[in-house]
Amino acid sequence: MTELKNPFASEEITAPFNEEWQAKRRVAAAVRLLTEVLVTSSPDTSKMHDIAEQLENTASDFASSPRVYGRLDWIESGQHGSFGQVSHELNPLAGYSNPLAPPVTTRIEGDMAIGRCFCGWAYEGPPGSVHGGYVAAIFDQFMGFAQKLGKRPGMTGYLNVSYHHRTPLTTDLHLEARITKQEGRKTFMEGKMFAHDELTASCEALFIEPRKGMYALKQQARPEEVFSPPTARSGA
Numbered sequence: 001m002t003e004l005k006n007p008f009a010s011e012e013i014t015a016p017f018n019e020e021w022q023a024k025r026r027v028a029a030a031v032r033l034l035t036e037v038l039v040t041s042s043p044d045t046s047k048m049h050d051i052a053e054q055l056e057n058t059a060s061d062f063a064s065s066p067r068v069y070g071r072l073d074w075i076e077s078g079q080h081g082s083f084g085q086v087s088h089e090l091n092p093l094a095g096y097s098n099p100l101a102p103p104v105t106t107r108i109e110g111d112m113a114i115g116r117c118f119c120g121w122a123y124e125g126p127p128g129s130v131h132g133g134y135v136a137a138i139f140d141q142f143m144g145f146a147q148k149l150g151k152r153p154g155m156t157g158y159l160n161v162s163y164h165h166r167t168p169l170t171t172d173l174h175l176e177a178r179i180t181k182q183e184g185r186k187t188f189m190e191g192k193m194f195a196h197d198e199l200t201a202s203c204e205a206l207f208i209e210p211r212k213g214m215y216a217l218k219q220q221a222r223p224e225e226v227f228s229p230p231t232a233r234s235g236a
């Protein structure tokens with residue numbers, strides 16, 4: 001088993017913590033592929049209904065296994081890794097085991113944070129371009145990692161994004177961030193996103209260490225566990 005102090009801080013994709021996450025990464029990769037195929041293909045309608053049924057059965061089979069809701073519960077058992085490792089797997093922007101994540105990878109080089117990301121067709125906003133909301137989300141994740149440079153980790157207070165050029169799909173995106181100022185609990189940063197060496201977006205961000213510290217977040221109330229997403233069958 002690999003123990004990593006900060007599994008987000010790696011240029012390469014880090015190894016999964018155990019075989020469970022290895023298998024889950026494989027499932028997540030398959031779901032990502034499915035999403036990409038879904039938005040870029042046009043099978044006939046009856047075939048799509050067949051596919052939907054197969055997927056509904058797969059989801060229901062999956063759901064019959066033991067359920068774990070939220071990172072705090074994942075770490076409680078001691079079997080699934082540390083908070084950092086579970087976050088690394090399930091983070092919605094950087095988690096290899098979360099198919100929502102493109103994913104964003106991050107590392108520190110000297111006084112700079114460096115990141116990479118690649119967005120497929122499921123992320124299309126303007127034609128051929130990454131949706132601006134995803135550009136902002138990628139920045140939020142990346143800047144949230146980059147604040148590690150200041151050693152006072154906190155929550156995003158603001159994230160002001162400027163869009164300079166369209167951010168192309170299916171292109172390696174390069175991210176850079178640095179701290180511009182620190183004042184007590186406040187860490188001010190700037191970040192940039194490049195495609196083919198062209199600046200496509202930049203941001204100014206403020207992260208604020210909560211007055212009770214980041215670990216106080218663990219004491220916060222938990223959301224409802226039961227979640228039933230709308231399905232085509234329920235009329236959504």
Ligand SMILES: CCCCCCCCCCCC(=O)SCCNC(=O)CCNC(=O)[C@H](O)C(C)(C)COP(=O)(O)OP(=O)(O)OC[C@H]1O[C@@H](n2cnc3c(N)ncnc32)[C@H](O)[C@@H]1OP(=O)(O)O
Pocket residue numbers: 140141144154155156157158185186206208209210211212214215216217218
């Ligand atoms: C277990 C490990 C987990 C580890 C979990 C890892 C999470 C990584 C985060 C990833 C990035 C995210 O998605 S974070 C999710 C998006 N962000 C959020 O949900 C944050 C919601 N907001 C909050 O929870 C709160 O407002 C905080 C924590 C940001 C600040 O609350 P607080 O601690 O009570 O601080 P407070 O005293 O009000 O303010 C401190 C100083 O900051 C200033 N300030 C406060 N808010 C702002 C603001 N929006 N813009 C400008 N300035 C602000 C105040 O004027 C004050 O300045 P002065 O008077 O001192 O000069």
